[in-house]
Amino acid sequence: MATNNNTGRNQIVVPEARQALNQMKTEIASELGLTNYEATDKGNLTARQNGYVGGYMVKRLIEQAERNMSGR
Numbered sequence: 001m002a003t004n005n006n007t008g009r010n011q012i013v014v015p016e017a018r019q020a021l022n023q024m025k026t027e028i029a030s031e032l033g034l035t036n037y038e039a040t041d042k043g044n045l046t047a048r049q050n051g052y053v054g055g056y057m058v059k060r061l062i063e064q065a066e067r068n069m070s071g072r
Contacts, residue, residue: 021057025053025057037053
């Protein structure tokens with residue numbers, strides 16, 4: 001049986017990207033009408049609200065990757 005040595009989930013592969021990812025998360029939350037997202041206890045938000053932020057982050061990251069791959 002294979003074991004997974006990663007102790008945590010959602011590990012950032014490039015630690016230098018952490019600030020940019022946090023900024024993107026805050027911008028998306030603001031666009032979705034979630035004010036003061038950084039200071040908000042995420043446990044007080046609905047699963048839908050948290051899911052929207054994460055979902056839109058993934059969507060934007062895929063769009064950026066596609067643009068980079070196509071050379072645009």
